[in-house]
């Protein structure tokens with residue numbers, strides 16, 4: 001029980017630090033986000049107008065025909081009985097049909113705007129292409145190519161993309177796949193949601209001029225820890241992004257001081273699921289740990305990544321994320337500490 005409270009507190013603390021208002025679609029930070037807000041407001045205005053007209057007629061009728069006429073001795077006369085009216089029936093069929101047709105047209109245009117590949121021109125560099133794999137309950141990012149260069153590294157849970165500028169457009173193309181069940185990728189300030197479906201590859205374009213952290217959330221129920229499958233997109237300046245790319249492309253640091261810790265990690269079943277490039281750990285089932293400490297959070301964005309949380313996580317992940325697929329291994333205290341110190345060295 002104490003574990004449940006501890007993780008609850010950690011979550012509250014993390015939530016207090018993060019700008020959660022950033023999940024609002026009404027503060028768009030990209031052309032696609034802005035198009036979606038315009039459409040949402042237009043549909044809201046049309047719906048509000050229809051609501052006002054219908055309620056207006058209803059209340060007018062109630063007020064206007066409140067008195068039934070007649071007196072206590074003579075009952076009121078029957079109101080006129082109307083059987084069908086072609087003009088009225090045509091009106092209430094054609095008017096809604098026209099409204100729906102109009103909404104279909106503007107929705108189709110917005111969909112087109114949001115999904116269209118950016119035009120190729122001298123000012124648009126070759127997109128950053130990343131395959132996103134949704135997994136229970138975290139995100140895998142396989143970096144494929146950028147600016148015509150091939151990339152070949154994998155990271156988890158924190159997506160870095162370059163910011164565009166008025167002179168130079170740097171679009172990001174995400175190829176969305178799933179390793180298990182349906183998930184949904186949603187960064188409200190950047191784009192609409194797109195599902196990740198097993199056996200299928202969906203596509204999503206991201207482009208923004210605004211640097212900083214953008215938050216999101218898996219938007220399709222995908223199991224017990226669906227609510228803890230958070231999304232973090234870091235939009236870097238082009239220079240910072242190049243530096244980040246160069247760092248991620250390197251194999252893991254080989255710190256001689258951590259030899260015992262590395263040995264401990266490699267001798268445990270950690271290696272069956274996790275990968276650390278430059279070592280014999282080649283699992284491809286769990287997050288790549290090559291540059292673990294370059295990330296800000298642990299467990300798909302739910303707690304800050306620091307020594308205390310990392311130790312708690314390795315000791316028993318289910319204290320923090322009940323039901324997650326990583327087991328508690330029951331390591332000796334000594335071995336656990338060696339592994340924690342080794343992982344902390346993976347900058």
Ligand code: CUA
Pocket residue numbers: 134135137182183184218219220221222223226227229
């Ligand atoms: Cu993944 Cu909900």
